[in-house]
Amino acid sequence: MTPSRLILGVRVDSTTYAAATRQILDWAHTRQSRYVCCASVNNIMEAHDSAQFRDVMNQADLVTSDGMPLVWLLRLLGARAATRVYGPDLTRHLLAAAADAQIPVAFYGASPQVLAQLLARVEKNFPGIPIVYAESPPFRDPAPEEDASTVAALKKSGARILFVGLSTPAQDRWMHAHRGKIPCVMLGVGAAFDFLAGSKPQAPRWMQSSGLEWFFRLMTEPRRLAPRYLRHNPRFAFLAIAQLVSNLDGKRGHGTLQPPDNEDPGTYADARHRTSTTP
Numbered sequence: 001m002t003p004s005r006l007i008l009g010v011r012v013d014s015t016t017y018a019a020a021t022r023q024i025l026d027w028a029h030t031r032q033s034r035y036v037c038c039a040s041v042n043n044i045m046e047a048h049d050s051a052q053f054r055d056v057m058n059q060a061d062l063v064t065s066d067g068m069p070l071v072w073l074l075r076l077l078g079a080r081a082a083t084r085v086y087g088p089d090l091t092r093h094l095l096a097a098a099a100d101a102q103i104p105v106a107f108y109g110a111s112p113q114v115l116a117q118l119l120a121r122v123e124k125n126f127p128g129i130p131i132v133y134a135e136s137p138p139f140r141d142p143a144p145e146e147d148a149s150t151v152a153a154l155k156k157s158g159a160r161i162l163f164v165g166l167s168t169p170a171q172d173r174w175m176h177a178h179r180g181k182i183p184c185v186m187l188g189v190g191a192a193f194d195f196l197a198g199s200k201p202q203a204p205r206w207m208q209s210s211g212l213e214w215f216f217r218l219m220t221e222p223r224r225l226a227p228r229y230l231r232h233n234p235r236f237a238f239l240a241i242a243q244l245v246s247n248l249d250g251k252r253g254h255g256t257l258q259p260p261d262n263e264d265p266g267t268y269a270d271a272r273h274r275t276s277t278t279p
Helices: 017-029 041-049 051-058 068-076 087-101 112-125 144-157 170-178 192-197 205-209 213-220 222-248 265-276
Strands: 004-007 010-013 034-039 062-065 105-109 131-135 161-165 185-188
Touching (some): 004 068, 010 041, 017 034, 017 087, 017 185, 034 041, 034 170, 041 068, 051 170, 062 068, 068 222, 087 161, 087 185, 087 192, 105 144, 112 192, 131 144, 161 192, 170 185, 205 213
Parallel strands (some): 010 062, 034 062, 105 131, 105 161
Antiparallel strands (some): 004 010
């Protein structure tokens, strides 16, 4: 079973690229309908502010530590072997594995231009990979008939792994709503589409490993990201410290999977076992 901890009420799994890739491929081979969230500070704070979105995150089949602050917290909460499992890099690992194993993949998200660039680069960098479906959805909620058409097309395509490149929380809500409808593993990888397509610059590795990727992205997209970071980052730091202090005081255990106040314990018990059982 994948070790997990609650970070501000959200289950985050301590996994690795190898373990996550292996688990996703196992689900893909058996055509299981699953979804994987790559959790950043943004995910955690959106979930902190919305009980409904917290359920979306906690019901995911796998929640990786996409950002270094979550890795540090996992370690401080007792998951000492925790490492970063970053959405764009997990995407690369899975594309390489899918090309080797000839597992059909699909893409959902981004603008038509970015999606076209992404597909060209994936085909070049992962020769022979079977891309069976790609769609750039409208920048609004799809109409019921549009969504039904997407579901039917994905089923017909035979895709086993679906990369979902919408923003959080939209991509996570979309995957949650479509688990059980599409017989494939869905991964919410956000900005990975832009990074892999080359349409947006990616932070240098030293900034990623030191937890400064947010600053690099802020400098490259200040108008879009400044409101998010100003709203979420200071509150996250304060609440994370408060959780660590509370754990040290022994009031909430050792960061293990426990429901926060006024939440249904069953939701978290189900989430705890979701990575090792089939729905």
